[in-house]
Amino acid sequence: MTTDKIIVPLDVPDLDSAIALVDKLPQVTFWKVGLELFTSTGPKILDILKSQEKRIFLDLKFHDIPNTVAGACRAAASYGVDLLTIHATCGKDALKAAAEAVQIGAEKAGTKPPKLIAITLLTSISARQLAFDLKIPLELPEFALEMALLAQNSGLNGVVCSPQEVQQLRTSCEKDFLLVCPGIRPIWAEKGDQKRSLTPSQAITAGADYLVIGRPITAAAEPELAWNQIVEELKTV
Numbered sequence: 001m002t003t004d005k006i007i008v009p010l011d012v013p014d015l016d017s018a019i020a021l022v023d024k025l026p027q028v029t030f031w032k033v034g035l036e037l038f039t040s041t042g043p044k045i046l047d048i049l050k051s052q053e054k055r056i057f058l059d060l061k062f063h064d065i066p067n068t069v070a071g072a073c074r075a076a077a078s079y080g081v082d083l084l085t086i087h088a089t090c091g092k093d094a095l096k097a098a099a100e101a102v103q104i105g106a107e108k109a110g111t112k113p114p115k116l117i118a119i120t121l122l123t124s125i126s127a128r129q130l131a132f133d134l135k136i137p138l139e140l141p142e143f144a145l146e147m148a149l150l151a152q153n154s155g156l157n158g159v160v161c162s163p164q165e166v167q168q169l170r171t172s173c174e175k176d177f178l179l180v181c182p183g184i185r186p187i188w189a190e191k192g193d194q195k196r197s198l199t200p201s202q203a204i205t206a207g208a209d210y211l212v213i214g215r216p217i218t219a220a221a222e223p224e225l226a227w228n229q230i231v232e233e234l235k236t237v
């Protein structure tokens, strides 16, 4: 297992903190820029990461009507990022419009289109919350599978899913359909707000393509040590 499969989120409030984290962990090749950093500082961090030849997951989790997500995807695709997110619950028309828009946006900017991946169900949602708060009348694994198939049938490249659903999605979705998993927790890490987690080695064994691992590394007293521990764990897979 290569360390290129580990994506570390830059969940920090400003550009200086982001640069400090990137400098602290030069071995990380794939960074995730999410809502907090992008909302506070805009696309500057993308240029900085690109200048260091890092891969970028732009996790803006678009959720809107077809015309609006298409516009947002066209703009995001022009940045030349590697992965981009949208919620599967936008529905088929919006997903199709988004898939088309990333191609158009990238072509216009003369860059490679990002892989567009859909959130099936946030990893912070438990089966109980799905049933009682969101009133979804399906079992959680069935709902996650339906969202993944909706994304696949709408022309998306993959999904963001809990590692707990990877095995099922790996057998039900096409071979090259990307499965990107947050909610990864080594046994020594706090779960925090993550409700559907597995360890790094369990997630890779189940068939995940990429692991998104944030606080177990970035909030550790020694982030480099935490990274090394995870890499050692993954050598056993």
Ligand SMILES: O=c1ccn([C@@H]2O[C@H](COP(=O)(O)O)[C@@H](O)[C@H]2O)c(=O)[nH]1
Pocket: 009, 011, 032, 034, 119, 121, 122, 123, 124, 160, 161, 182, 183, 184, 192, 194, 212, 213, 214, 215, 216
């Ligand atoms: O369902 C989802 C979708 C995205 N995320 C993002 O992944 C990271 C996880 O960070 P941790 O610190 O390892 O919990 C974070 O940036 C989320 O926005 C997710 O957790 N679940």
